[in-house]
Amino acid sequence: MSQGQTTKPVARAAAELLVIAVGVLIALAADRWLLAQDEAGLEQEYLSRLASDLRRDSATQSLRAEHARATYDRADRLLAAIREGSEVVEDPARLLTEIPWIFLYQYRIDYATETWDELGSTGRLDLLRASEFRRMLGEYHGWIEFYGDIEDWWLNARDQWSQVTRAALPPELLVHSEVQFHLPFIEESNIDGVPGLDVNPERDVATLDSVLTRLRSDPMALPALSEVLMNSVHQVLIYEDLVQRSTGLLHLLDTMNSEAQ
Numbered sequence: 001m002s003q004g005q006t007t008k009p010v011a012r013a014a015a016e017l018l019v020i021a022v023g024v025l026i027a028l029a030a031d032r033w034l035l036a037q038d039e040a041g042l043e044q045e046y047l048s049r050l051a052s053d054l055r056r057d058s059a060t061q062s063l064r065a066e067h068a069r070a071t072y073d074r075a076d077r078l079l080a081a082i083r084e085g086s087e088v089v090e091d092p093a094r095l096l097t098e099i100p101w102i103f104l105y106q107y108r109i110d111y112a113t114e115t116w117d118e119l120g121s122t123g124r125l126d127l128l129r130a131s132e133f134r135r136m137l138g139e140y141h142g143w144i145e146f147y148g149d150i151e152d153w154w155l156n157a158r159d160q161w162s163q164v165t166r167a168a169l170p171p172e173l174l175v176h177s178e179v180q181f182h183l184p185f186i187e188e189s190n191i192d193g194v195p196g197l198d199v200n201p202e203r204d205v206a207t208l209d210s211v212l213t214r215l216r217s218d219p220m221a222l223p224a225l226s227e228v229l230m231n232s233v234h235q236v237l238i239y240e241d242l243v244q245r246s247t248g249l250l251h252l253l254d255t256m257n258s259e260a261q
Helices: 004-086 094-106 114-122 133-169 171-181 201-218 221-260
Strands: none
Touching: 004 094, 004 114, 004 171, 004 201, 004 221, 094 133, 094 171, 094 201, 094 221, 133 221
């Protein structure tokens, strides 16, 4: 067989191998492109869900900071009344209905952590390509976990004040406030909208004097009320800190979306 006849099959085989290799490379590149497209789509889905979670958290945290300020004001008015008497109280009926509300608003926030938990449990956190966003998001949820432990401690302080008020207040005031509180949170949108009773100035002053006398005689009253005041200050600081963190993450998301466009 001549040399020319020998080289033709070799060349043909080489060409076929080259075509196969190129086809494999094209297929791999297509797979990588499809995978990248899928991951990009999944990343956008997670970012959208995270943005929704952060907006929900920020709104809840802002509202809770307002509640903490209102709780502080109510507790401070009551403390002044305990120390100085009912004559310093401009609206006895309002103060009477505020007393149980001092502890009714002390409950733990239900943070929106579902998306974050899913990213961690599925190992998909790396889908979020922006390293700064991942870092800030991790810090944010770390603080949520830390503050959650503090919220549990606040609940214990609330329970102490609850015991004090249940011993000092007439049953009808406690029932009235608790029934109002367990309605579909109408009062959430009105921080100062404490449900009132029918006003009877003479009766209200007498009732308030009786309540203040009971509170003064209860050794747990002033320490429990002082703890409510201190916790309210801390709540404002903590929830405002979380609002700043969630708002910062939302701002970073907006920046990332603008740059992507």
